[in-house]
Amino acid sequence: GQSLEQPSEVTAVEGAIVQINCTYQTSGFYGLSWYQQHDGGAPTFLSYNALDGLEETGRFSSFLSRSDSYGYLLLQELQMKDSASYFCAVRTGGFKTIFGAGTRLFVKA
Amino acid sequence: EAGVAQSPRYKIIEKRQSVAFWCNPISGHATLYWYQQILGQGPKLLIQFQNNGVVDDSQLPKDRFSAERLKGVDSTLKIQPAKLEDSAVYLCASSLVGEGLAGDTQYFGPGTRLTVL
Numbered sequence: 301g302q303s304l305e306q307p308s309e310v311t312a313v314e315g316a317i318v319q320i321n322c323t324y325q326t327s328g329f330y331g332l333s334w335y336q337q338h339d340g341g342a343p344t345f346l347s348y349n350a351l352d353g354l355e356e357t358g359r360f361s362s363f364l365s366r367s368d369s370y371g372y373l374l375l376q377e378l379q380m381k382d383s384a385s386y387f388c389a390v391r392t393g394g395f396k397t398i399f400g401a402g403t404r405l406f407v408k409a
Numbered sequence: 410e411a412g413v414a415q416s417p418r419y420k421i422i423e424k425r426q427s428v429a430f431w432c433n434p435i436s437g438h439a440t441l442y443w444y445q446q447i448l449g450q451g452p453k454l455l456i457q458f459q460n461n462g463v464v465d466d467s468q469l470p471k472d473r474f475s476a477e478r479l480k481g482v483d484s485t486l487k488i489q490p491a492k493l494e495d496s497a498v499y500l501c502a503s504s505l506v507g508e509g510l511a512g513d514t515q516y517f518g519p520g521t522r523l524t525v526l
Contacts, residue, residue, distance in 0.1 A: 304451075333514075342500060342517035343452065387451050396465055397442075397515065399451035 302326045304400035306388055311406040312378055320373045320386050320403045328393030332364050332371045337402070338384045346373070346386075375405075383407045411435065413518035415501050421524045427489040430521045434482070434503030441478055442515065443486050444500040452500055458484065488523075496525045 304324045312318040322332065331350035335343040349355055349364035349371060361374040375382055385402040392398060414433040422428050434441050439460050444452035455474065457465040460481040469476070473492070478484040488495055502515040 342519050343502075343515075344517070345514045348514070389451075391513070396454065396457070399444075399453070401451045402449075 302390075302392070302398055304388055304390060304398060306386075306400045306403045308401070309404045309406070311408065313408050314378055314380060316378050317374065317376050318378060318405065320375075320388075320405070322371050322373075322388035322400055324369050324371075324388070324390050324400075326390050326392045326398060329366065329369075330391040330393070332362070333389045333391065333397070334360075334362055334373045335387045335389060335399075336384050337387065343387060378407050380407050380409065413501055413503055413516055415499075415518035415521055417521055418519060419522050419524075421526065422491055423526050424493055425490040427487065428491055428523065429485055429487045430499050430501075430523075432484045432486070432501030432518060434484070434501070435516055438503035438505055438516070439481070440504045440506065440513075441484050442500075442502040442504075443476055443484070444502065446498045446500055446520070448497070455486070491523075491525045493525050496523060498522050 306322045331348055333348045334346040336346050337343040347355055347362040349362050352366055354363045359376045364371040385404050387399050387402045389397050389399045416431050441458045443455045445455050446452045455469045456476045458478040461478045474488055476486045498520040500520045501518045504513045504515045
């Protein structure tokens with residue numbers, strides 16, 4: 301079957317750095333995306349990695365290792381507004397995107 | 410640029426009743442997705458359209474769920490009859506293109522929160 305694994309919850313303090321990991325097992329792989337979803341809101345796109353390495357967008361960075369079927373989202377200089385759920389999503393063959401169950405990030409003052 | 414529009418935002422029905430959701434994607438987006446998101450879980454793809462053709466409906470419970478995308482623009486998702494386990498948020502998303510291009514970002518609408526009593 302196809303599966304994505306990510307931690308269910310992560311807690312960090314304001315100003316810190318947090319890493320959210322995602323491992324995947326899918327049939328076919330085109331790339332790994334990350335989405336942010338605040339409570340009651342819609343998922344919004346953060347990043348996409350198709351090739352190995354680190355992609356940086358402001359305070360957020362995303363990493364992919366295709367050989368390890370592994371990626372992570374790195375959030376720096378955490379702010380209270382970063383408290384949300386973060387989903388990794390794999391784009392597989394056949395037009396399909398599969399989402400993980402999500403990691404709930406709690407940022408404490 | 411207007412985002413993905415969905416209506417209604419909230420719906421409460423009793424089991425065995427019918428319900429329909431509407432989605433208007435971002436103008437020019439060829440691909441439209443319907444997802445079901447149960448509380449505490451990630452979005453689960455129900456059906457994906459490329460223009461007005463279905464490219465993936467493998468997880469759509471076809472005995473009770475149906476969807477259409479007329480003229481390759483707006484889409485409706487219907488549940489008939491509803492069950493208690495259908496209580497969830499139904500998200501519509503659209504993207505510019507489908508297979509083959511990197512970083513095909515999906516833009517989500519605000520969702521419809523369905524409660525089945």
